[in-house]
Amino acid sequence: MTRKPSPQIRRAKAGNAAAATAAASGRRRATPAEQLVTELLSVKKALDGAVAEFGARVSGQLAEVLRAIEGVEPPAKRTVKDMIVKVQEVKLKPEKGRVKDLARLQRLADDLVAMLSKR
Numbered sequence: 001m002t003r004k005p006s007p008q009i010r011r012a013k014a015g016n017a018a019a020a021t022a023a024a025s026g027r028r029r030a031t032p033a034e035q036l037v038t039e040l041l042s043v044k045k046a047l048d049g050a051v052a053e054f055g056a057r058v059s060g061q062l063a064e065v066l067r068a069i070e071g072v073e074p075p076a077k078r079t080v081k082d083m084i085v086k087v088q089e090v091k092l093k094p095e096k097g098r099v100k101d102l103a104r105l106q107r108l109a110d111d112l113v114a115m116l117s118k119r
Contacts, residue, residue, distance in 0.1 A: 054102065061109035068116050079115055086111055 030038070065083075068075060075083075090108050092101045 054106075058105055058109045061113050065109075065112045065116060075116060079118070083112055083115055086115070 069080065069083075074080070086108065090104050092104060094101060
């Protein structure tokens with residue numbers, strides 16, 4: 001008595017190699033919803049990594065400025081006053097979580113580091 005191939009194997013014979021592999025191994029193909037979940041989890045992981053890297057970079061720049069200001073040879077008073085103005089000019093609304101706030105923070109950190117290097 002010969003068994004009739006399953007529909008998955010019949011589709012595989014018609015040219016669907018992925019179905020053949022899944023059918024042969026006893027696994028089923030992921031549904032579109034499952035594929036989307038996998039992709040979204042990957043994107044979320046990438047986002048978390050990017051945000052962490054961004055935060056570490058900007059925080060590091062600000063820490064560098066703090067060390068310079070509190071250090072043995074602080075910047076000139078004029079530079080410090082210019083930095084104060086620069087910091088006070090930055091308007092942030094972190095509760096809104098906008099990308100433009102992140103860009104403003106990046107520009108601020110870049111500007112402060114540049115002001116230190118000009119001294």
